[in-house]
Amino acid sequence: MRLTATGLLVAMAAAFIFLNRYSGTHPAWGYVLAFSEAALVGGLADWFAVTALFRHPLGLPIPHTAIIPANKDRIADTMAAFLRSNFLTPQVVARRLHGFNIAASAGAFLTDPARGGESRIRAGAAGLFADILESLDQERLGGMVKAGLRRQIEKIDLAPLLGQMLTNAIADKRHIPVLEAMIRWIGGMIEQNETLIRDMIHERANTIMRWTGLDERLANGVLDGTYRLLAEILVDEHHPLRSKAEEALHGLARDLLEDPEMQARVESWKAEILANPAIGHWLDGMWERSRQALLRTVRDPDKALSGSIGLSLGELGKALSEDRRLQQLINRFSRRTLVGIVSRYGDEIVRIVSETVRRWDAKTVTARIEGAVGRDLQFIRINGTLVGGFVGLCIHGLEKLL
Structure with a gap:
């Protein structure tokens, strides 16, 4: 032209x-x-x-x-102000989302992502979202996501949550496979280290026992008895030691739900884990993997939604399209979440846009x-x-x- x-x-x-x-x-x-x-x-x-x-x-x-x-810096500030005042205010977001069935739309997309009338719009929106995600400051955006995730984890009252999960697992007998797996693991560890156990018994036996060969018989007896005990615990659902273990699990669940000292101890452990630099590295890796997966999905949504994952998402889409109660729950949660995100992070989002444009030559x-x-x-x-x-x-x- x-x-x-x-x-x-x-x-x-x-x-x-x-x-x-x-x-x-x-x-x-x-x-x-x-x-x-x-x-x-x-x-x-x-x-x-x-x-x-x-x-x-x-x-x-x-x-x-x-x-x-x-005037590129003034343009950047004007773009950011326009975005903030016209799109990223809680009132605007709440008004836009009012009457919009997010769950049903998501269900329709998951059920038939290649719908002809929507394919071009979906492809264009996906490409635009990918371009925006790639152009924004990844370090700042990742830091904002990680900081938000860390704050959400800090807000979780972990001890009662763990206690309730453990109580439900015991009530549904979901703890039994875990308990049996631990018994098998103990048996496997003993079998792998049988030579080490025998050597320890031989070293602690006195001279007379070693001279008469009783140390070897003692080692055989200890190992055979241990194997027999583990087998009895594994096959007998009413074994006293299994009952003791279940009583201990009940007590742990009760302490997590009711004991302030246990709850304070769990919160202290959570704080120590979150302060560990390894958790920061883990969050960095999780954010980068999530960002790359999101980019792959929006760049090629048909490929990303194929195979067994696509079938599972299709079932989820069907449930979202047909279950009215599920739609109400998800729509209410989505509206509150989006309005909350805009209220807390709206200024930070437009600042990222402004600073990104300012850094362009x-x-x-x-x-x-x-x-x-x-x-x-x-x-x-x-x-x-x-x-x-x-x-x-x-x-x-x-x-x-x-």
Whole structure:
């Protein structure tokens, strides 16, 4: 389009030069000459106007040109303020979400992600989201996500939650497979370290026992008795030691739910774990993996939603589409969550946008804005050339009539 607009301008210049030489040969040439002259002026004026938005025309530092590069910081602040006031206020988000069935829409998408009427919109939205996610400051954005996740974990009252989970597991007998797995693990560890156990018994036996060979018999007896005890605990659901273990689990669940000292101890352990640098590294890795997985999903949603994962998500989508109570719960939670996120992090989000645009150099800002506007910029030049020509034609006609 740039070549077309420039070619039209060159054509008007060539026509003006040619017709200016032969203007007296026929009365009609005067109209054509007026058209080409006015079109040349209009085309040059609009070329200057369009160019002055993004750069200095012909590289000359003319005042009030290269407007966008010179004001990129103000543009960044204006974009951030516009985003904050029109999209990221709790009132706007609540109003937009009112009456919008988020759960049903998500269910329809998961059930049939390649729906024909929505595929282009979905692909465009996914591409836009991926571009935004890649262009934002990853360190700042990741830090915001990790800080929010850490704060949510700190707010969780962990001891009662663990106590309730343990109580429910015991009531449903879900602890039995875990208990039996631990018994098998103990048996396996003893079997793997049987030589070490025998050596320990031999070293602690006195000389007479070693001389008479009783130490070997003692080692065999200890190992055989241990294996027999573990087997009895494993097969006998009413074994006294198994009952003791279950009593201990009941007591632990009760302490987690009711004992302030146990609850304070769990909170102390949680604080120590969160303060450990290894948790920070783990959160870094989890955020980066989540970001990359999200990018892969939005870049190629059809591939990401294929296979067994796609089937599982399809079942989830069916439940979301048909279960009214589930929709109400999810919609209420989504609205509260989104409004809360906007209320807490709206300023931080727009600050990231503003600082990201500020860090772009003038060339990057110019290229991105010019590319976003696209062909319409060149249509301004084309229209200026043609409109200028018709105006010149009308003026010449009026001049002849008067």
